[in-house]
Amino acid sequence: MDIGGILKERRQRREETLEEVAYRAGTDAGNLSRIERNRQDVSVQRLGRLCAALEMSLTELFEELEGRTKTPHLRDPAAAFDKETRELISIVSALTPSRRRLLMKIAEDVRDSKGLS
Known part of the structure; x- marks a missing residue:
């Protein structure tokens, strides 16, 4: 205190x-x-x-x-993440809903692909 x-x-x-x-x-x-x-x-x-x-x-x-x-992430949720994740959140928040869905589809494809790490 x-x-x-x-x-x-x-x-x-x-x-x-x-x-x-x-x-x-x-x-x-x-x-x-x-x-x-x-x-x-x-x-x-x-x-x-x-x-x-x-x-x-x-x-x-x-x-x-x-x-x-209070911890910073409670006032600013993005503050709980590393720099790259915060940048990704910023980029995604600027996208239109249709582009966000496209990005989600790409991310799911990358996640589900075999042999990629």
């Missing part, structure tokens, strides 16, 4: 210093820095104050966290 990284990215996008966000959240810059680097555990209460200081909800934070923990 990279809660600290999400908080840091949000703070940096807002172009705010550690001190500014820490002050609004009722903590100090050193504490916030350790949280951002995942060197310090954070309570739900403090996390709520940090989110409020960054004008984000806990829901937003956890949705972003959930999105990061």
